[in-house]
Amino acid sequence: MKKISQIILIAILSTSCAVIRQGEVGVKSKFGRLNPDILEAGMTGFNPFTTRIIKVPIRTVNQEMDLSLPSKEGLTIESEISILYSIEKNKVPFILEDVGQNYERVLIMNVFRSAAADITSQYMAKDMHSGMRTEIENQIQERMHESLRDRGFIVERVLMKSIQLPEELSRAIERKLQAEQEAQQMEFILERERKEAERRRIEAEGTRAAQIILAEGLVREIIELRSIEAFRELANSPNTKIIITDGKAPFLINTPQEK
CATH class of the missing domain: 3.30.479.30 (Band 7 domain)
Incomplete structure (x- = not known):
């Protein structure tokens, strides 16, 4: 009989305690009326015959x-x-x-x-x-x-x-996105071609300018001086040569060397 009483007492005690976890609050409801006091996280006791604990999460x-x-x-x-x-x-x-x-x-x-x-x-x-x-x-x-x-x-x-x-609508949006991507790709290609064309134009202008400068520098006196220098180099050469010239530009004919 004593053992049964102990079991009943333990059962009553276990049902008269409530554990409120972190992220929750509890409110006591006694005979259907709410207590305005808030129960924080932890263990709290109550009369299970008259009161119940309502737990409400306050976490996200x-x-x-x-x-x-x-x-x-x-x-x-x-x-x-x-x-x-x-x-x-x-x-x-x-x-x-x-x-x-x-x-x-x-x-x-x-x-x-x-x-x-x-x-x-x-x-x-x-x-x-x-x-x-x-x-x-x-x-x-x-x-x-x-x-x-x-x-x-x-x-x-x-x-x-x-x-x-x-x-x-999904297919229409996909078609539009695809068209926009193709247009962006084409714009990239056109921009690349424009830059390449601009590079070639600048390169051609540089080559043309160099040719103009070179042509303007080849005046008659410079050409005659170069001819004299060429005659002098030919005269100093040990090889036998036949030189035909009109006095302006030499024309060289090599002859076999004697052994």
């Missing part, structure tokens, strides 16, 4: 959902979106009393659906698949923050993880 929560979003041109865009939010610790009793424990489904998700539909309907479908996605995410976040901040919710980020455009 990631809520993912699939949603069909409207676009400005009336298309339906399938998307997978993450909402990162947290709860102000001091507002937890108010949230439980005002909305209940299903605050995520009752409040956050409904506010998100409304905000997302209002924002995306102002943008073209292709914008959700481009660099404007961040702008759309920020506007949805701001709209949700305006609706939820006074109720104790902090919307940290809205992330459009995947966007599925209608098949025909």
Whole structure:
């Protein structure tokens, strides 16, 4: 009998203690009435016959959902979106009393659906698949923050993880991107050819200028001087030669050397 009493006592003690983990707070509900005091992380005791502990996470929560979003041109865009939010610790009793424990489904998700539909309907479908996605995410976040901040919710980020455009629109965007890439490649080739043509033009102008300078420098006196120098070098040569000249330019005929 004593052993049974001990077992019952242990069972009562174990059910009258609750452990609140890091990133959570607890609120006591006694006969359905919420205690405004917040229980911090750790172990706390309570009367299991009259009281229960409601635990609420105050760390950042990631809520993912699939949603069909409207676009400005009336298309339906399938998307997978993450909402990162947290709860102000001091507002937890108010949230439980005002909305209940299903605050995520009752409040956050409904506010998100409304905000997302209002924002995306102002943008073209292709914008959700481009660099404007961040702008759309920020506007949805701001709209949700305006609706939820006074109720104790902090919307940290809205992330459009995947966007599925209608098949025909996706093909059109791919064709456009391909055409833009081809146009950029062609522009690169044309620019390269223009630079090469400019290089050749500058090179040709340099060669022409050099030829002009050389031609202008070959005056009659210089030509005669060069001829005299050539005659002098020929005269000093030990080889037998026949030189035919009109006095201006020599013409050389080599003869075999005697052995």
